[in-house]
Every structure is written in structure tokens, then in C-alpha cells.
Amino acid sequence: MNLSKVDNIIQDYKGNPSSLVMILQDIQEELNYLPEPVLNHVAGKLSLSVGHVCSVATFYSSFSLEERGKNVIRVCDGTACHLRGANLLKDEIVRALNISEGQTTEDKLFTLEVVACLGACALAPVMTVNKKYYGQVTREKLLATLEKYRQKDSCVLSEPNDSKKTD
Amino acid sequence: MTVKKLTEPDALAKYRDSLVASSDDGKPCVLICGGTGCRAGGGLAVGDAFREVLEQRGLTEKVEVRMTGCHGFCEQGALVVLKPAGLLYVRVTPEDVEEIVATSIEGDGVVERLTYREPATKKRITRESDVPFYANQQRVVLADNGRVDPTNIDDYIAAGGYGSLAKALTQMQPDEIIDAIERSGLRGRGGGGFATGRKWRSARNATGQPKYVLCNGDEGDPGAFMDRSIMEGNPHSVLEGMVIGAYAIGADRGYIYVRMEYPLAIENLRIAIDQATQRGVLGENILGSDFSFNVKISRGAGAFVCGESTALMASIEGLTGEPRAKHIHTSEKGLFGKPTNLNNVETWANVPVIIDKGVEWYTSIGTENSKGTKVFSLVGAINNTGLVEVPMGITLREIIYDIGGGIPKGRPFKAVQTGGPSGGCLPENMLDLPVDFDQLTEVGSMMGSGGMIVMNDHTCMVEIARYFTDFLRRESCGKCTPCREGVLRMYEILDSITAGRGKMEDIDLLEEICGYVRDNSICGLGKTAANPTLSTLRFFRDEYIAHVKDHKCPAGVCQALTTFIIDEKTCKACGACLKACPVEAISGGAKKKPAKIDQDKCTTCGACREACLFDAIMT
Numbered sequence: 075m076n077l078s079k080v081d082n083i084i085q086d087y088k089g090n091p092s093s094l095v096m097i098l099q100d101i102q103e104e105l106n107y108l109p110e111p112v113l114n115h116v117a118g119k120l121s122l123s124v125g126h127v128c129s130v131a132t133f134y135s136s137f138s139l140e141e142r143g144k145n146v147i148r149v150c151d152g153t154a155c156h157l158r159g160a161n162l163l164k165d166e167i168v169r170a171l172n173i174s175e176g177q178t179t180e181d182k183l184f185t186l187e188v189v190a191c192l193g194a195c196a197l198a199p200v201m202t203v204n205k206k207y208y209g210q211v212t213r214e215k216l217l218a219t220l221e222k223y224r225q226k227d228s229c230v231l232s233e234p235n236d237s238k239k240t241d
Numbered sequence: 242m243t244v245k246k247l248t249e250p251d252a253l254a255k256y257r258d259s260l261v262a263s264s265d266d267g268k269p270c271v272l273i274c275g276g277t278g279c280r281a282g283g284g285l286a287v288g289d290a291f292r293e294v295l296e297q298r299g300l301t302e303k304v305e306v307r308m309t310g311c312h313g314f315c316e317q318g319a320l321v322v323l324k325p326a327g328l329l330y331v332r333v334t335p336e337d338v339e340e341i342v343a344t345s346i347e348g349d350g351v352v353e354r355l356t357y358r359e360p361a362t363k364k365r366i367t368r369e370s371d372v373p374f375y376a377n378q379q380r381v382v383l384a385d386n387g388r389v390d391p392t393n394i395d396d397y398i399a400a401g402g403y404g405s406l407a408k409a410l411t412q413m414q415p416d417e418i419i420d421a422i423e424r425s426g427l428r429g430r431g432g433g434g435f436a437t438g439r440k441w442r443s444a445r446n447a448t449g450q451p452k453y454v455l456c457n458g459d460e461g462d463p464g465a466f467m468d469r470s471i472m473e474g475n476p477h478s479v480l481e482g483m484v485i486g487a488y489a490i491g492a493d494r495g496y497i498y499v500r501m502e503y504p505l506a507i508e509n510l511r512i513a514i515d516q517a518t519q520r521g522v523l524g525e526n527i528l529g530s531d532f533s534f535n536v537k538i539s540r541g542a543g544a545f546v547c548g549e550s551t552a553l554m555a556s557i558e559g560l561t562g563e564p565r566a567k568h569i570h571t572s573e574k575g576l577f578g579k580p581t582n583l584n585n586v587e588t589w590a591n592v593p594v595i596i597d598k599g600v601e602w603y604t605s606i607g608t609e610n611s612k613g614t615k616v617f618s619l620v621g622a623i624n625n626t627g628l629v630e631v632p633m634g635i636t637l638r639e640i641i642y643d644i645g646g647g648i649p650k651g652r653p654f655k656a657v658q659t660g661g662p663s664g665g666c667l668p669e670n671m672l673d674l675p676v677d678f679d680q681l682t683e684v685g686s687m688m689g690s691g692g693m694i695v696m697n698d699h700t701c702m703v704e705i706a707r708y709f710t711d712f713l714r715r716e717s718c719g720k721c722t723p724c725r726e727g728v729l730r731m732y733e734i735l736d737s738i739t740a741g742r743g744k745m746e747d748i749d750l751l752e753e754i755c756g757y758v759r760d761n762s763i764c765g766l767g768k769t770a771a772n773p774t775l776s777t778l779r780f781f782r783d784e785y786i787a788h789v790k791d792h793k794c795p796a797g798v799c800q801a802l803t804t805f806i807i808d809e810k811t812c813k814a815c816g817a818c819l820k821a822c823p824v825e826a827i828s829g830g831a832k833k834k835p836a837k838i839d840q841d842k843c844t845t846c847g848a849c850r851e852a853c854l855f856d857a858i859m860t
Contacts, residue, residue: 092577094559095542099501133561133718134542136501152463153658153694154620156708162846166823190545190712192502193466194278195620196315196627205504207281213823213848 077115079104084119091120094130098137107138135189143178143185145223150200152191158198164188166213167201170220183227184220246521248529250407253398253522260399269304269346270324272387276311276470277505279318283334284308287319290335294342304346307396310474312387313628314374317357322369322387329369330355360624360646374625377644379606381614382590383630386474391509394516397477403522405596409485410530418489418596419445425595425603426612431457431548431585432663432689433765434611434678440582443572444490447580452492454483454534455576455583457553458499458506461545462661463712465692467616468586470628472499472506475590476513480536482589484523485596487534490582495534498553500541510538545662545716549764550575550583552718563720564764585690587616607633611677615691619645622652622697631676638672641695652697655796656781660689662709662716663769665776666702685776687769699850701798702781703788707735709773717766724767727758731774741801743789752778797860800845804860807849809835811857821852 083100087093097116102108108131117127131137147167151160164175167186171179178185194200197209201216208219247253273279273288291306312320317331323345330341330352337355344350356365357372366372380386389396397403409418423438444452456479460468472479483495499507514536517523525533539557546552547562554576556562575581591613595603604612611633617640620626624646631640637657641647648654656666659676665686667674674680678688696705710732719725734751737743755771762768778785787793794802807818807827812835819830826843830836835857838849850858 090559092557092559095556096540096559099540099542129561130559134544136543153661153692153708154464154626156463157621157694157696157700159848159851162823162848165846169823189502189543190461190716191463191465193460193469194281194315195464195466195618196278196318197281198620198626200281207277209281213821 077112080112080115081119084116089120091122094120094122094127095134098127098131102137107141109141110139141178141182143182144227145183145203146185146187148187148189148192148202150190150192150194150198150202151188152193152195152198154195155191155198155200160199163199163201163211163216166216167220170217183224244516244519246519248521248526250411250528250530253403253407253528257398257401257404260395264399267325271304271306271346272309272312272322272324273306274310274312274318274320274387275308275391276315276318276473277466277503278311278315279320280505282318282332284319286335287321287333287338290338291342294338295346298342298347300342300346307390308392309388310386310391311470311628313383313470313630314372314625315628316624316626327368327370329357329367329372331357360649374627374629374644374646377639378630379614379632380630381594381606382471382478382587382616383475383628385478386470389475391474391476392512394477394513394520397475398520401597402477402593403481403517403520405593406481406484406522407528409488409596410528410532413596415445415489415491418485421595421600422489422592424600426607426610427588427591427595427603428611428678429585430587430591430615430690432660432687434682434688437584437588440572440584441486441490443570444492444580444582447573449573449580451494451579452490453576453579453581454487454490454492454495454536455553455557455581456483456495456497456589457548457550457583457585458497458503459541459548459553460500460503460586460690461548461716462663462690462692464618464620464658464694465661465690466618467628467691469503469506471586471590471616472497472503473509476506476510477517478590478593479510479586480513480517480523482584482592483536484527484534485592486582486584486589488527488532492580492582493533493535495536496539496557496576497536498539498541498547498557500547501543507538507540514538544718545712546718546764546766549766552764553583554581561718563718564766566763587691608675608677610679615676615688617691617693619693619695621658621694622648622654622700623695624649633677634675636673636675637667640676640693641672645695648695648697652699654695655698655700656696656702656705658686658694658696658705658773659692660687660769660772661692662713663687663765663772664689664692665772666696666705666780667776668780685772685779687772699796699798699847701739701794701796702777702784703735703794704739704796704798706774706777707732707739710735710770713766713770717770721761721763721767723758723761724763724770727754727762728767728770730754731758731771735774738785738788739794739799739801741788741792741799743785745786745789748778748785748789794860797847797850803845803847804840805838805843805845805847805850805858806860807836807838808857808859811855812836813855813857815854817852817854818849818858821848823848 427437552562552564
């Protein structure tokens with residue numbers, strides 16, 4: 075594994091151990107997850123124990139120690155979304171992709187995460203795919219959206235275009 | 242672009258005057274809501290469309306297009322306001338823009354179909370200020386949110402921004418500032434409601450250097466997005482408050498802790514910090530004075546408990562976000578063991594207003610022990626979902642019915658939940674309760690950070706208690722046993738009741754554990770974790786009993802205890818339920834033949850009931 079990117083990130087924070095959380099965030103942004111050798115490497119560079127780095131990496135829910143899919147679907151289960159059928163939406167994705175919460179599809183195309191609140195309560199139920207928001211998601215809209223990302227993967231388009239305002 | 246640094250307080254006033262003089266009040270301006278909600282609804286594309294159409298028509302110089310912070314009326318996004326007329330257009334798409342420009346900018350007409358239609362009266366309202374959602378609010382903290390471009394400090398300065406800072410630096414001693422904040426009665430808007438002035442004073446009196454000033458932007462309550470909207474929409478108001486606070490306390494450095502789920506807030510704060518530093522209202526020798534204050538952003542990594550003060554500080558230090566017992570206050574030993582003052586986003590945003598308008602003005606708003614306004618995010622089963630700012634002491638009924646427009650589809654109101662997972666659910670007979678810190682605590686809920694979730698008759702109160710407790714047992718950091726084990730046991734009992742396995746003695750045990758967790762946990766998360774359960778047991782006990790004794794979920798939510806049937810007489814065979822059913826358990830529903838549910842296939846998810854337009858699906 076090429077660790078030069080990791081070293082650059084550590085350098086950005088001047089190797090300061092109190093920046094550990096942000097260093098791990100930047101590494102995950104770059105590598106999509108936190109592989110074990112990287113955690114060991116970070117611990118060495120910051121003169122921290124591997125145990126300490128691992129405790130931080132496993133404490134915060136945004137860190138993943140496993141490789142995630144190309145597209146990360148986040149279903150909001152905030153209170154407003156919960157009341158407007160977030161569970162139904164989650165179940166529908168589970169059925170459509172045959173994975174459960176926290177898992178990644180075999181083709182590494184999708185990872186399903188359930189998060190506490192995305193703060194877009196007016197659009198409940200909400201999900202995001204990567205950084206794009208999809209509001210008032212119905213069953214039909216969901217299936218169409220998943221299909222769009224599958225298509226995108228096979229013909230290498232940029233982010234799918236949506237003409238409708240709340241997609 | 243090189244920016245001229247302002248090196249004395251007078252220079253700020255002069256600069257503002259020059260900005261105001263060069264702006265033309267009569268110049269048409271398109272204000273587009275750029276909050277996360279409207280962006281998700283296509284707000285950015287609407288902005289692009291305006292720029293494009295105006296350019297095509299040679300109007301670029303004559304009309305300003307401004308992307309502002311959240312306007313608050315999220316339900317109706319994407320929102321567009323046209324100044325100076327004050328026209329409000331709702332649910333605008335890029336395709337509408339040409340018509341808007343032709344009718345309302347080139348002409349002086351109104352595009353009727355894009356105006357707001359009041360659900361109750363079906364009346365169209367053209368001006369923003371006449372819409373009941375806005376007309377019944379009192380916007381103090383959010384006043385500039387829909388007007389200024391958060392990525393342009395000049396907008397904020399032109400609106401009077403950083404004037405309070407200049408006043409504080411030149412006309413007030415630190416003690417006078419603290420005195421003013423104390424007399425204003427400002428209490429922490431993050432949930433605790435602790436007196437802000439008192440907090441500042443203990444941090445000022447604490448010995449040790451450096452001192453830290455922190456902003457808590459880890460808005461973790463599900464269903465709350467007030468702080469996000471302030472950080473996104475008016476980041477300079479937060480910075481200005483922090484600089485004034487740091488000057489009063491004697492701190493020279495600080496952090497803004499923002500949850501990573503708010504990328505736009507982080508981006509806009511970063512821009513604001515850069516611009517404020519370049520302008521000389523942040524950083525070294527602020528406005529030419531001896532006072533320096535530097536602030537950094539620290540991103541959260543997804544842990545609800547980090548909204549707790551000591552956990553937040555641990556997280557900034559790069560540690561796991563575990564709280565500690567506060568035998569020693571953080572004002573004496575906080576971040577990196579140094580005196581630290583932490584306030585919430587909305588609290589900071591109140592500070593410049595108090596300094597600017599004065600204590601007397603501020604204390605004229607609110608109730609005896611809760612002064613000023615409070616921003617709530619009004620969500621759930623409500624017509625006007627969005628962000629509302631109201632004076633303390635307003636009743637729940639006024640918020641829900643006058644501003645929120647009541648419950649959609651005429652369904653009955655059942656409960657309102659305030660305070661997030663630490664708060665409680667209040668029933669209909671409490672709708673006339675004046676909303677302030679003490680009144681809400683008295684009835685077993687709390688103000689919290691300002692989430693207000695409205696529930697209708699399709700909400701099961703046992704399931705809601707289960708939902709919040711599930712959230713809390715996941716988010717419990719695990720450090721202290723009462724919270725780690727107690728909340729988990731509470732969840733298990735609630736889960737078994739909603740699954741139809743509950744026994745009457747479970748309810749007693751649940752209450753017993755609730756008391757134990759409340760009395761023995763280290764931090765606020767555990768101390769308040771029982772509130773959702775205790776408040777629903779207090780006000781909706783019969784629902785618990787119905788689950789246990791009658792094996793029925795009266796709201797028709799708990800799948801194990803619900804059977805849905807379609808009333809043949811009410812069914813209009815429209816087929817809406819067929820489309821909604823994820824397991825194809827419904828047949829008929831076409832050619833005047835009423836729909837019918839195959840109970841063997843039905844998973845009682847309730848999707849059909851929500852889809853039904855005629856209330857024909859019953860439990």
C-alpha cells in the first residue's frame with residue numbers, strides 16, 4: 075500500500091496527535107476506509123499506541139474499517155424521517171440490494187448506512203447517495219435512483235442528472 | 242482579490258457607510274434560499290437559471306442574484322424572494338425562471354401559480370411578509386438569514402455586522418460586557434439553559450493561560466437543524482459573538498466544533514473565518530486593538546455524545562468522545578486542561594444582538610426566566626415544516642397551528658416532542674403551555690436544542706419511546722454502567738412490548754430502570770435518557786397497556802400487533818395502495834372493484850395506509 079498520501083495528510087496537521095480525529099477523516103476521504111496497515115502507520119507517525127488509534131477509529135460511527143462501496147447510500151432515520159417511513163425505505167433498499175445495514179454489495183457498487191439525522195427534515199424521508207440528497211423518496215423513486223447509479227457505473231457518466239426538483 | 246484590512250473601529254463604520262452608499266436599495270434583487278433543504282430541492286440549479294436568463298436578456302448589471310442562507314420555509318423549497326417588492330415564489334424549478342423574469346422583473350406582474358397557497362383557506366399570498374408562517378414569527382437571530390450572502394462578509398457588514406464587536410472593543414470593558422450578558426438573562430440555547438453570563442464570568446475569573454472559547458455546533462438531536470441553518474446562513478453572526486465573548490473572557494483562541502454531516506456549514510464557516518481574518522475583525526490585533534483571537538474548525542466524526550461539553554473537548558483533543566464527571570468545571574479546567582468557555586451556536590448568535598440593541602430591548606422579549614427568542618425546527622406531521630423563531634413564552638398551539646399551519650390531511654394531533662432524545666412527548670391538553678426552559682422541564686420534557694416534532698394519530702408512542710431509546714443505546718459511549726447497561730435494558734423492554742411480547746410487570750421494571758439511569762449516569766445523555774420513556778408512560782400509559790394486555794397497537798404502527806383491512810365501502814378503487822405495497826399483497830383496486838389485502842402476504846408495514854387518499858385502510 076502506498077502510504078505517501080497518508081504521510082502528506084499527517085504532514086498537513088504537522089503530525090500533531092491531537093489532530094488524530096481529523097487526520098483519520100482525511101485519510102478515509104482519500105482511501106474510502108481505514109485499512110489496518112494505515113492505522114498502524116498513523117500510530118507510529120504520531121507516537122501513539124495502536125490501541126489508542128484503534129479506539130478512536132472504532133468509537134466514531136463515521137469511520138469504517140472495511141472497504142465501502144463505490145456509492146454510499148445513507149438513509150436518514152432522524153425523527154421526522156422515522157415518522158414519515160424511513161424504516162420502509164430502509165427495508166426497500168435491503169430488499170433491492172440484498173444487503174443489510176452497514177454492508178456492501180458483492181459488486182462493491184453500494185454500501186448501505188443508516189444515519190441519525192441529515193438535517194433535511196422537510197424532505198422526509200431523505201436519503202443521500204454520496205453527497206447528493208434525494209427527498210420524499212417513494213418506492214418507485216428509489217428503484218429508479220438505484221438503477222441510475224447502476225447505469226452510471228456501466229457507461230461511466232458523471233453524477234446522474236435529474237430534471238425533477240426533489241429527486 | 243486583496244481585501245483592505247480594517248485597522249480601527251472607526252474604519253469599520255466608514256467602510257459600512259461606503260457599502261451602503263454604493264448599494265442601490267431600489268435595485269431588483271433575487272434572493273434564492275441556499276440552505277441544505279432548498280439545495281436538495283434544486284435551489285442551486287434555480288440560481289444558475291436566473292443568472293443565465295438574466296444574461297440572455299442583458300439584465301445582469303441591473304438585477305442582483307444572491308444565494309442566501311436558509312429562509313426557513315423548507316417545506317416549500319426551492320424558495321425565491323424578489324426584492325424590493327418582497328414577492329415570494331415557492332417550489333420553484335429552473336423551468337419557471339424565464340416566466341418569473343419576464344413577469345415580475347421585466348414586468349410588474351405576479352406569477353400566480355408559483356405563489357404560496359395557504360392550505361386551510363386555499364388563498365394565494367404573494368408577499369413573503371404576509372405569509373402566516375413568517376408573519377407570526379419574531380426573527381432576531383435569523384433576521385439576516387434570508388438576506389445576506391453567507392459567503393460575502395460585505396453583506397454582513399452592510400447589514401450592521403461587526404458593529405457590536407466595534408462597540409464592545411471601544412466602549413465597553415470586559416466586565417461590562419459580562420454584566421450586560423448576565424442582565425440580559427441569556428441562557429444556553431444548546432439544551433441545558435445555563436446562564437451564559439455566569440458561565441463567562443467563571444471563565445474570566447479562572448486562572449491559567451491560554452483560555453479557550455468554543456462553539457458547540459455538534460447539533461446531534463435527530464429532527465433538529467437550527468444550528469446548521471445559522472452556521473450555513475449567517476456564520477459571521479456566530480463568529481462575531483465568539484470574538485466578543487473571547488474579549489470579555491480574556492481568551493485568545495477557540496474552536497468551532499461542527500458535526501461532519503453538515504458539509505455546507507463547515508464550508509461557509511471556513512470562508513467566513515478567512516474573510517473575517519482578512520478584514521481584521523478576527524485574528525491578530527482585531528480592528529487595530531491589542532486584542533487577538535484565532536479560531537479553528539474541528540469536525541465531529543459521528544458521535545451524538547460529543548454534544549456534551551467534556552466529550553466535545555475530548556474529541557477536539559483527538560481522543561474518544563467520552564465525558565468526564567464535572568467535579569471540576571470546564572471553566573477552570575477544560576480543553577487541554579485550560580479554562581474554557583463553551584456555548585452553543587444559537588447562544589453565540591444572540592450575543593451581537595444583545596450588545597447592539599441593548600439589555601432593555603432584549604429583556605422585553607420572553608418570559609420572566611427565559612429571555613429572548615428561540616429557534617425551533619418544526620417537523621413531522623405538520624403542514625409548514627421549517628425553521629421558526631419565536632419569542633419565549635409563546636404557546637405550543639400558536640407554534641403548531643398559527644405558524645405551522647396544523648396537521649396535514651386534517652388528521653388529529655396526538656403529541657409534540659421537544660428536546661430530542663433527551664426530551665419528552667407532550668399530549669394535546671398541554672398545547673397551551675407557554676414554551677420556555679422551566680415550563681418544559683416541569684412537565685417532563687425539555688427545551689433541548691430546539692427540535693419540535695409533531696405527531697399525529699398514526700404515531701405509536703411506545704414505538705417512539707423505543708426509537709429514541711434505541712438511538713440512545715447506540716450513542717451511549719459506554720463509559721458509565723448505568724447508561725451503558727440501563728439504557729440497553731430499557732430498549733430491550735420497549736422492543737419486546739412493541740413486538741407483542743410485553744408483560745405488565747415489564748412496565749414497572751421499565752420505570753424502575755429509568756429512575757436508576759437518570760440518577761446515576763455521569764453525563765447529560767444518561768441523566769435524560771429516560772425522558773422519552775417516562776413522558777410517554779406518563780401521558781400515554783393506556784397505549785402501553787393496549788400493547789401488553791390487548792395485543793393491539795392503537796396507532797397501527799407496531800407490525801406484530803397490527804392487521805390492516807380495507808373498508809370496501811370507503812375504497813374508491815383508485816389503486817394508490819397497490820402501487821405503494823412493497824410485497825404485492827393487495828389485489829383488486831381497479832375498475833370499481835375495491836382493493837383487498839392478502840393477510841398472508843401482508844407485512845403490516847403501513848405503506849398502503851399512508852398512500853390511501855380516502856382513509857379507507859383501517860386497523
